[in-house]
Amino acid sequence: MRFRHHVFVCENRRPDDDPRGCCAAKGSEAIRAALKDEIARRGLKKQVRANATGCLDACAHGPSIVVYPEGVWYGGVRVEDVPEIVESHLLNGVPVERLRIHELE
Amino acid sequence: MRFRHHVFVCENRRPDDDPRGCCAAKGSEAIRAALKDEIARRGLKKQVRANATGCLDACAHGPSIVVYPEGVWYGGVRVEDVPEIVESHLLNGVPVERLRIHELE
Numbered sequence A, B: 001m002r003f004r005h006h007v008f009v010c011e012n013r014r015p016d017d018d019p020r021g022c023c024a025a026k027g028s029e030a031i032r033a034a035l036k037d038e039i040a041r042r043g044l045k046k047q048v049r050a051n052a053t054g055c056l057d058a059c060a061h062g063p064s065i066v067v068y069p070e071g072v073w074y075g076g077v078r079v080e081d082v083p084e085i086v087e088s089h090l091l092n093g094v095p096v097e098r099l100r101i102h103e104l105e
Helices: A028-041 A079-091 B028-041 B079-091
Strands: A005-010 A048-053 A065-068 A072-074 B005-010 B048-053 B065-068 B072-074
Touching (some): A028 A048, B005 B028, B028 B079
Parallel strands (some): A005 A048
Antiparallel strands (some): A005 A065, B065 B072
8 A cells, every 4th residue: 555544634614604514614624734743743754644635424523534544434533632643543553442433434 | 434435536736837737737626526427327426435635645647546445546547537437446346457556556
């Protein structure tokens, strides 16, 4: 695999009055920025990539993230969760259970 | 897996004078639109999703696409290639060999 882990962060943005909400309004852009910084800081840039995506169709769980090839989904992620995701999952291969959306896996 | 195939199409856009070029300038937005239409037309919307992403770091091969969980990479994709990708790979599970970027897999 080109990337040992390829992380996709939903950055979909809807109008403020859309009842579905959106991941961008829940802070996903800052989460991706923090992921990129932490991936670089831990020396993982060659093995791990974090990309923004459009709507992952998991709006109710946002901010939503999916990690491939393993197909692990995370929901309700906060910037403060990023170091744990990088340390546990992206560096050591152990997904962060408390953030997983098991019903999507 | 939530999606049997999750397709990520690079829609990164750089300034016109950037020597690296970008996938958006090579038509990736139209490719993703065609993918979405064809996925719907073939009744695959529940099993297959196509999302736009930021830069996949495969600029020289653009327009670039990666399909997970299998980690198949496609490069130089044209709108005319979309029906074959959907029919062969996303419907029948057989990647389109002539478009693969094997060096990234």
